[in-house]
Amino acid sequence: MFSVFPAPKQPDALRQDVLASLVVFLVALPLCVGVAVASGVPAELGLITGIVGGLVVGALPGSTFQVSGPAAGLTVLVSEAVREFGLGMLGVIVLCTGLLQLALGLLRFGRWFRAISVSVVHGMLAGIGLVLFFGQLYTMAGVPQPRAGLDKIAGIPGLLGDVLDGGRAATACAVGAGTVAVLVLWPRLPARAHLVPAPLAAVALATAVTWATGTDVAHVTVQGLGGAIDLPEWGDFASLGVPVLGTVVTFALIASAETLFSAAAVDRMHDGPRTHYDKELLAQGAGNMLCGLLGALPMTAVIVRSSANVRAGARTALSRVLHGAWLLVFVVALPAAVGVIPLPALAGVLVHAGCKLIPFGEFAPLWRAHRGELVILAATAVAILATSMFEGVLLGILLAVVKSAWETSKVQVDVRDLTDGRILARLTGNATFLRLPRIMETLEALPKDRPIEIDLSELRHLDHACRTALESWAESHNDAGTEPVRLREAVG
DSSP states (O other), rough: OOSSOOOSSSTTTHHHHHHHHHHHHHOOOOOHHHHHHTTTOOOOHHHHHHHHHHHHHGGSSSSSSSOOOOGGGGGHHHHHHHHOOGGHHHHHHHHHHHHHHHHHHTTTOGGGGGSSSSSHHHHHHHHHHHHHHHHHHHHHOOOOOOOSHHHHTTTHHHOOOOOOOOSSHHHHHHHHHHHHHHHHHHHOOGGGGGGGGGGHHHHHHHHHHHHHOOOOOOOOOOOOOOOOOOOOOOOHHTTTOHHHHHHHHHHHHHHHHEEEEEEEEHHHHHSOOOOHHHOOOOOOOHHHHHHHTTTEEEEEEOOOHHHHHHHHTOOSSSHHHHHHHHHHHHHHHHHHTTTTTHHHHHHHHHHHHHHHOOHHHHHHHHHHHHHHHHHHHHHHHHHHHHOOOOHHHHHHHHHHHHHHHHHHHHHHEEEEEESOOOOOEEEEEEEGGGGGGHHHHHHHHHSSSSOOEEEOTTTTEEHHHHHHHHHHHHHHHHHSSSSOEESSOOOO
């Protein structure tokens, strides 16, 4: 029997956890609503996921300070899934995602997520950020956004024209732009202002201004938790085909990777217990199963909320559990308060979040030292923007594997003239099919009227393609009636 959270060791630990939970609650509230709206689902579904992330995942072992809930990083994927399969299938997809995460946790796959190339992860976040940024620009202006990522970019001039023409689009854009301005400027204010989280301050100010001035903008639609919960039916599971299962795998891999990379980042922020990756994966799986049963959004650990939890002085896991309790109390006691939030303000929060997902700080160091990694990052981001999340991440992983194979298959061909008239070609390194053109060009340029010996004894690896090519070249060279070629000590 394990303890849900450790007992406070110091007299002020409980007070610190309660204060930290309130800070996380204030950060999570606008983000839960904003992510749901951007995903094309009722706002309540984002709040349900935040509640489950606090009360359920927060009480399970894995990470002490990491906070889970709906994430901007899954917004694009959820939106695509809802558009393709319908809102009724979302619960089934999220439930199956949780089951897959449980299986991965039980099989101890948690640690293997750390093997994913950092450039692919950064590219994934950048691609999500770009789709989120360009898509929410339309929502910020109260204009329907195009479906395809490239169409979102192509439509920007038309969107700009609508805003410049004035009217409701210009008003909505002003509210959203003001929200972004508050988010950008808030960290530069005196330390006392930081007691109020920037997202809450920005949304609250936008709400107050639109209410006080009677500004005509769209607002969040609220039905209450009871009306939003949509339990999956048995008939929905009959629709589980290859496309749906592919979406489930994508959900599970991306949510798990984002969670575990977030855990690694959060662990660097504090001196407390380290994250147990497999247990955290099990906790995420349990949370997503419950979210699926309730028909809510998928969850993942969120770095914004987690870092706010650590910086607010949380001592135990109690803070993240309490933040879920505050969300539940707020939604039950004050559901109408959500309905006064203007949509352009939430869009502004997500435009800002999209920009924060793009790792601008990585570009210059990668350009100076690891340009191949920068290519992978950019290719992954552009592919996500042009196609989909799944295809973009697959392309990034493929490029990372090819780059790694290319760099580890370095081979050196050293040609020397021996005193007895023979030519010695010594191969060192790793001879793979990727380096075969260079090897063959060097060998084919050797004189054909002298004995040739190819020394393979110092190769660390010789793959089947290279061995076959070398043997074929030696045979053809010998059959041509020229001086013979001998392979010395070929390795397996």
